[in-house]
Amino acid sequence: MQKQYDFKKQELKWQRFWEKEGLYKFSPQKAGKVFSVDTDPPTLSGKMHLGHVSSYTHEDIIARYRRMKGENVYFPFGVDNNGLPTEKLVESINSVTLFEVGRKNFVQLCQKTISKILPEFVFGWKRIGASCDFSNIYSTISPEAQKISQQRFLELFKQGRIYQKESPTLFCPACQTAIAQAELEDKEEQTVFNDIYFGLEDGGKIVISTTRPELLASCVAVFVHPQDKRHKNLIGKTAIVPLFGQKVEILADDKVDKEKGSGIVMCCTFGDAADLDWYFKYKLPLRISITRPGELNELAGEFKGFSSKIARKMILEKLREKGLLVSQKAISHSVNVHERCGTEIEILPTKQWFIKYLDLKKQFLAQSDKLNWHPQYMKVRLDNWIKGLRWDWCVSRQRYFGIPIPVWRCKKCGKIITPSMKALPVDPLHSSPGKKCGCGSSEFIPETDVLDTWATSSLSPQIALSLIKDKKAREKMFPMSLRPQAHDIINFWLFYTLARSYLHYEKIPWRDVFISGHVLDSKGEKMSKSKGNAVDPETILEKYGADAVRYWAGKAGMGDDFRFSEEEIRQGKRTATKIWNASRFALMHLENYSLKNEDSRYLEDEDKWIFAKLNKAVKEYIVKMDNYQYPRAIEMADSFFWKDFCDNYLEIVKSRVYEPKNKETLRAARFTIYKIILGTLKLYAPFMPFVTEEVYQDYFRKTEKAKSIHLTLLPLIDKKLVFPSVANDFEQVIDAIAQIRKYKSEHRLSMKAEVESISIKAKNKAKIKKYLPLISKLMSVGKIE
């Protein structure tokens, strides 16, 4: 063993070793109950971030623990490289826009770019010691994933759960696609609240307030509050929209806020979600004046062709000229923007594909009940979301790099034609149904929309399991054992997966759900690129090593967000060093020792005591780990290793190994050291896989046989080595030592200083008597009373 533990060199070495040996390769034939993890495929981006480090450390701790419990762990790895985020990444890496290169070339460029950047991206996960089966990585855009996704789409189509409908949809004018409610983000924006005169048909005028005067051409009604005395007389009258002249009815609805502006509001198709509600509720006419790219159309007359921003200025100018602009007030309000690009969204009627599922709320809630939630209170979030669902699931996107919706439409009769399951995956743009339509026509219009990313990632269990070739084994593995994920996507990924699983199989997708939190900066604020407070994992890994960073992550409990703490990482590094140092000392005394079980016959009381301590620690460790309370488990390991073993046992046993009274006591000490060190390493192995492997390989591998510490089983202590009453009595020795240390400390003495006599308090004097010589020798005390 070297003198210093060089984590950088060693971590890389063991990572390569694990990979080369295929340590974490899954095979259904291996022994043990299968424990399968529906891992969260990270969205492909240039680099892993600290959130990935922490969430994968949590999963990995669980996976490694289960492996050491003798379970056959399936811990797959995938990347989410489907859809808009990947498009954006590819555009920025190659400095092109998809409009420049065209759809077909762009899709190819995406594939090419992905395979180029993937290895480096994945290396991040290997580096932190994730024990995934990297020999077989899945991708959410692979032909296999496409096949699975299209297959399930067609299944639902046949069940009558897929329909296409023209409907007002959330639409991003910059990305040119429909987006989901989940993709919305709030953004605080400075804007101007304008009071504008509307005419009345019977003469007179009213003032309405709006932040979006560019939508005047789309105005279809004016609303007041039914209990608003000021405006009660207006109800039922007709107003005339300035500049555009359309006549609109004045209606009453209690959604109107009397306090806001003049208390009179215009309703446009569509300014926001409230307009949408009114449109349906009062069956208002449809007046669309904004095109998909976010420009005004012919309905806006002279403003046609201008972007909504410019048109807003022009319209305000015109209103001002005509004396129709009463007043303006700068306000700050929050608007809905697309999370990917920050563009304000529009609501536009477009034709989209939906999965019908609003009728299944009850069933979904029942599925949620069947899951084992960790922590339990997170369940409420899902349940509230399910109860509050208002729309069916819009699964179509007007994008390019995604999984194509596998349908054609007959040019003649309009019937929807689907491919055969065997033909999947298909891209309708580049293939044909291969059969005639029922009406005899063989001309088809291909569907150009692709599926929403969630429509595919909701099938992650199916995609992950598709890597297992043995069909019988694969089917036995569903439902999977565990879904680990963060709390922010409970309403999306977790919900959608649960929903799909019910729609297709009427089963829950997994038994356990484990929810983790987000990494915050050291002040407790959210990390984000824009704030510039994001910590780069690479710097931190360079500085402290993966074991240390994992130690920090392992201290974060379920559900809660937790802070980045360099202090805690330093503590992790100290722990790794301590493990290495204690092992170095121990192994020094184990040279030329070969473990013999009969040595346990000569165990001294301190040996029995430390075995009892380890036994207790292991038992509690297992309880905590089984409940996903790994921060409590690592505390068990810490306090056993640091306090009981290093500070007390090793100090006591030193005299025995340096100057043994006889062979037997030396052998017993060596036996104990061997067992305890190995046991300690095993407790730490899920948390600090590198340093524990280093020590294991250095000494224990030749006797323990297992190729790696990560293939060994938990240190369950042989009952024959546990003597509770002896251990209990010996506890008094520890207590006495503490008292003597305190005395010396208070008298500013070195621990080595000789003391003539001392009196200590003991609970049971009779039982401590036989230990007095031991204590007096150990603590350099002449006489103890």
Add this chain to the structure above:
RNA sequence: GGACGAUUAGCUCAGUUGGUUAGAGCGCUUCGUUUACAUCGAAGAGGCCGCAGGUUCGAGCCCUGCAUCGUCCACCA
């Protein structure tokens, strides 16, 4: 506005079904070159357990109300 969570030592957090003097790590103070480790060891200081009521022989833990913070959802002309 609705839901959920949090509030315990200077900081980050434990505290099991209510039961003696409330714990850990870090930080701080003092001491110690003890043959694995100064990346160490020993000792110490430091807490009206957010506030106010209630239940109980007994409350950090149970109940009610309030306050503050956080998260998610809704609203956002």
